[in-house]
Amino acid sequence: MKVYRTDEIRNVVLLGHGGSGKTSLAEAMLYVSGATNRMGKISESNTVSDFDKEEQKRGFSISTSLIPIEWEKAKINILDTPGYFDFVVPPLEGFWWQEGVEGVDYSDKSAFHWISVIRLPEFVTKTEFDWAVAEAARKKKLDCSAAEFLTIDEGQCVQIMHVGPFDDEPASVALMDEYLRANGYENDFSDTRLHHEIYLSDARKVAPEKWKTVIRHPVRKAE
Numbered sequence: 001m002k003v004y005r006t007d008e009i010r011n012v013v014l015l016g017h018g019g020s021g022k023t024s025l026a027e028a029m030l031y032v033s034g035a036t037n038r039m040g041k042i043s044e045s046n047t048v049s050d051f052d053k054e055e056q057k058r059g060f061s062i063s064t065s066l067i068p069i070e071w072e073k074a075k076i077n078i079l080d081t082p083g084y085f086d087f088v089v090p091p092l093e094g095f096w097w098q099e100g101v102e103g104v105d106y107s108d109k110s111a112f113h114w115i116s117v118i119r120l121p122e123f124v125t126k127t128e129f130d131w132a133v134a135e136a137a138r139k140k141k142l143d144c145s146a147a148e149f150l151t152i153d154e155g156q157c158v159q160i161m162h163v164g165p166f167d168d169e170p171a172s173v174a175l176m177d178e179y180l181r182a183n184g185y186e187n188d189f190s191d192t193r194l195h196h197e198i199y200l201s202d203a204r205k206v207a208p209e210k211w212k213t214v215i216r217h218p219v220r221k222a223e
Contacts, residue, residue, distance in 0.1 A: 004075045011077045018060055018083035023047050026067055026080045033069040033076075049080040090119040095194040104195045106170045117150065155193065158185065159216035165208040172215055186222040193218035 014022040023042060026049050030036045040047035045056035049065035060082070067078040096104065098111045105111070120129070129149040136142040158180060162172040180186055189195070198214035 002075075008074050009077070010074055011079065013079040013081060015081055016083050020083060022080055022083060023049050023061055026065075026078050029069060029076075029078060030067065033071050035069045091198055091200050093117045093119070093196065093198045095196055097189075097191075097194045102189060104173070104189075106173075117152075154196065154216070154218060156188075156219055157196075157216050158219050159196075159214055162213045162215050163209075164211060166211070166213070169213070169215060173217075176215065176217060180219060181222075184222050185219045188218045188220040190218075 014025060016022050024047075027036075027039045027041075027047050030048055031039045036048065042050065042059055045059075049067055050056060050061055051065070052062060055062050061080060062082055064082065065080045067080060069076050069078065094114050094116050096112055096114045098105055098108070098113065101111065126149045129147075133144045133147055136144045158176055160172050160176045162169055177187070196216040198216070200212040200214065201210065203211060
């Protein structure tokens with residue numbers, strides 16, 4: 001096996017929406033470089049990167065594939081990524097509430113209750129969810145018994161992109177409330193309609209002043 005120096009290695013990521021031709025481009029690169037003697041076709045379920053049975057059945061990539069080729073004395077690692085949102089892990093989300101408080105009282109964080117959620121693809125059923133929980137316990141020895149499969153219909157809402165630390169959220173909420181009043185709406189919190197946050201930034205890698213959080217509140221027409 002040939003050993004490549006660092007300056008002889010290139011990593012190329014193919015990015016694009018579903019159906020834009022990433023896998024077909026990877027097939028062409030393999031063929032032109034001489035790594036294969038024919039170009040596979042998605043319609044024939046014989047591409048190099050979509051080797052998984054589920055990918056072949058659905059006709060698109062589900063997971064990222066690594067495809068190494070050689071070109072002009074360099075090694076090029078091609079990463080064929082999935083383009084369908086259903087197979088991209090969504091951001092962490094949270095629903096927050098306080099007992100006996102209408103809306104959100106940011107001055108008393110000790111009273112907060114919360115649940116963390118991650119959106120699942122629509123094709124995932126309760127049966128598949130239960131199987132995944134059981135597999136996590138069997139293979140990884142993880143206790144996921146507290147995980148729940150929830151269907152949430154939020155109804156009419158208003159939301160804002162908050163940029164900055166969580167402690168600064170009241171200022172963004174105030175802007176949202178001002179918008180509601182100006183357009184004839186009001187907040188509509190209840191036991192099932194909660195303060196909702198979607199965390200778009202990785203707090204481990206991004207400075208607090210750059211954190212991006214979608215804040216979403218349930219609303220109704222003002223009486």
